[in-house]
Structures are given as C-alpha cells and as structure tokens.
Amino acid sequence: MIAVLGAGSWGTALAIVLADNGHDVRLWGQRQEQMDEINEKHTNEKYLPNIHLPEAIVGYVDLVKALEGIETVVLAVPTKAIRDVLQRVRTCIERPITIVSVSKGIEPDTHKRISEIIEEEMGERLQDVVVLSGPSHAEEVSLRHPTTVAVSSKNMDAAERIQDLFMNHQYFRVYTNPDLIGVEIGGALKNIIALAAGITDGLGYGDNAKAALMTRGLAEMARLGSRLGANPLTFAGLTGIGDLIVTCTSVHSRNWRAGNMLGKGYALDDVLANMGMVVEGVRTTKAAYQLAKKMNVDMPITNALYDVLFNGKDVKSAVDSLMARGKTSELEDLANISL
Numbered sequence: 001m002i003a004v005l006g007a008g009s010w011g012t013a014l015a016i017v018l019a020d021n022g023h024d025v026r027l028w029g030q031r032q033e034q035m036d037e038i039n040e041k042h043t044n045e046k047y048l049p050n051i052h053l054p055e056a057i058v059g060y061v062d063l064v065k066a067l068e069g070i071e072t073v074v075l076a077v078p079t080k081a082i083r084d085v086l087q088r089v090r091t092c093i094e095r096p097i098t099i100v101s102v103s104k105g106i107e108p109d110t111h112k113r114i115s116e117i118i119e120e121e122m123g124e125r126l127q128d129v130v131v132l133s134g135p136s137h138a139e140e141v142s143l144r145h146p147t148t149v150a151v152s153s154k155n156m157d158a159a160e161r162i163q164d165l166f167m168n169h170q171y172f173r174v175y176t177n178p179d180l181i182g183v184e185i186g187g188a189l190k191n192i193i194a195l196a197a198g199i200t201d202g203l204g205y206g207d208n209a210k211a212a213l214m215t216r217g218l219a220e221m222a223r224l225g226s227r228l229g230a231n232p233l234t235f236a237g238l239t240g241i242g243d244l245i246v247t248c249t250s251v252h253s254r255n256w257r258a259g260n261m262l263g264k265g266y267a268l269d270d271v272l273a274n275m276g277m278v279v280e281g282v283r284t285t286k287a288a289y290q291l292a293k294k295m296n297v298d299m300p301i302t303n304a305l306y307d308v309l310f311n312g313k314d315v316k317s318a319v320d321s322l323m324a325r326g327k328t329s330e331l332e333d334l335a336n337i338s339l
C-alpha cells in the first residue's frame, strides 16, 4: 500500500503506474468532490481528461486515514505547498516513512532543494528521501506511452527499492543516478529555460532561437549545478538534457505554455490565473537568480527571464539584451564546468 499526496496531474499519473504494478494506492487530495469523482467514476477529469483510473486507486480527503500504516509516501504537490503538507504529515504518522519526492523546484530565499526541505521538515520521522525526476509528462504517462525517469537518494538502497516500485517493463523505465544534487537541480532549472523557450516561440522567433536557448540554457544549468556540487555529466542525462528537451518542446508543458503566452504579450498574472495548474519555473527563476548572484555564477538567460517576470521588462527587449552581450568562446566556457 502506497500513499500519493497531491491529486493533480503528476500524482494521479504516478498512482496509475503504481496501480499497474500491482499496488493499492491511496491518493490524497483536499477537495471532497474530486475524491468522490475518483472513487465513484474512476476519473480525475480536471487534471487527466478521458483517462480511466484503475480501481486500485482510492481517493482520500482525510490525511490521517490516507497515511494509516503507510511506509512509503509519494509527495506530488507544488514546491510552494511542500512545507505546509509535511507539517501536517508529521503529526499523522507513528513510524518514520520513506518519501519519494517528485516535485521540481528550488525554494526562493532559502535556496533549498526539495529533498533538503523534506529532511528539514520531517527530522527523525524520515526514513529516506528518494527523488524521482526526468522527461515525463503526466498526460503521456497516463496513456501508458514509453517514458524514462531516474531515481536518486543519499541512500542508493532506498533508491533501488523505489526503482523496483515504479519500474514497469511495458512503459515506465526507471534508472538510478547517485548524483542527488544534479538530479534535483536539473529538474528544477529546466523549467526556467522552458519558460524562456516558450517566450521566443510566442514571439515567433522559431527553431534557431529555441535551439540556442536550450543549448546555452543547459550550459548555465550545468554551471550553477556544478558549483552546488553536482556532477556535470548528470546534465547530459535524463534529468538534465532529457527533461530540458521535453519541457521546451512539448505542448503538454505548463512552463512552455506559460512562456508562450508571455511571448504573445499576455501579463504574467493573467497567464498564471488561466493555467489552472502549477508553473514551477516562475518561483524557481527567483530562487536561481538569487542563488546565482550569491555564488557569483553567470546565468544570463535566468537573469533576463527574472527581469521579465519580476521587473516588468518587455519580452522582446529581454531577448535583444541577451543577443547584445559581448563575445564568448564556447569551448572555454564549457571547459569551466568542472567536477
């Protein structure tokens, strides 16, 4: 029996994988009406339209009941809600639990990765934290389309247990990667670049601009990541370039879609209000901008996006200012990203 906390698109899609693998799943959400829909109609239309959920997935609004006797919890709420949810979880459990973190973000101001927030909030009530990340849109996972992800943890035995839990040889392939920092930083920072790629698409700039953003975006992701202790090779893997590709190019991506609307001239508040789902890249841009300043790491795309999101800079001028920068040697720049 596994509990999945967060009945949005990703929590529900991962509940399907677990149910397909033969597990009973308690899917916890806050809205009674939505949990009734899951239990009576076996659907979650707002988040995964036209998908029939396995009956092994049972919706719960009562967190105490959802967690009763549970040893493994999948945490699938937006980064902003994680502390709040964990403070409630802590009071509901009797024994330490393993938490599988599937959210992607960095906390503004504290600059903590999600596994660090989980450790801080759970203290001795945490057995292990395992991060699951990679190129994986809920919409395609719920259709059982082939998908690959990676799991990471300070305790790789725990990561391997979670690999076995989720591995589905028909459609969900799970790799391990011991580089916890790299896995978390890649998953968080790719959302910034996807917002920027959406903006250039919204401006009608086409494929050259997007390829440039993805390539130079990956360089700045790896530059900050390696300064934080990540292995640069992880950025060449599923949780780096893999997730960057899917998020910058898929119509399913909330971050790309939000950027696209910004590029077309809509205001940020209107874009977020219309999305109805979390756009993690906005908060992560603030966190990465602060972190890059603190650590003296050059992140021009992140800085330009920060100006658009938080200083009201016009999107076209932001792109113009990126293009107007001084000359750089590509190979020298990449050679500076080191282990």
Ligand SMILES: NC(=O)c1ccc[n+]([C@@H]2O[C@H](COP(=O)([O-])OP(=O)(O)OC[C@H]3O[C@@H](n4cnc5c(N)ncnc54)[C@H](O)[C@@H]3O)[C@@H](O)[C@H]2O)c1
Residues within 6 Å of the ligand: 006, 007, 008, 009, 010, 011, 029, 030, 047, 076, 077, 078, 079, 081, 084, 085, 102, 103, 104, 105, 136, 137, 138, 139, 276, 277, 278, 280
């Ligand atoms: N959707 C995807 O394809 C996908 C894939 C990989 C990772 N992720 C990550 O998973 C996380 C969740 O994303 P999502 O797409 O499922 O978001 P979503 O917007 O579809 O759903 C989020 C859910 O969390 C709930 N929630 C929000 N605040 C809450 C709170 N305080 N307490 C309890 N529940 C709360 C919402 O009601 C909603 O049901 C994000 O960090 C995202 O980056 C998403």
Ligand SMILES: O=P(O)(O)OC[C@H](O)CO
Residues within 6 Å of the ligand: 104, 134, 135, 136, 137, 191, 194, 243, 246, 247, 252, 253, 254, 255, 256, 278, 279, 280
């Ligand atoms: O829809 P997005 O932009 O939040 O991206 C979802 C996943 O992170 C893609 O791997």
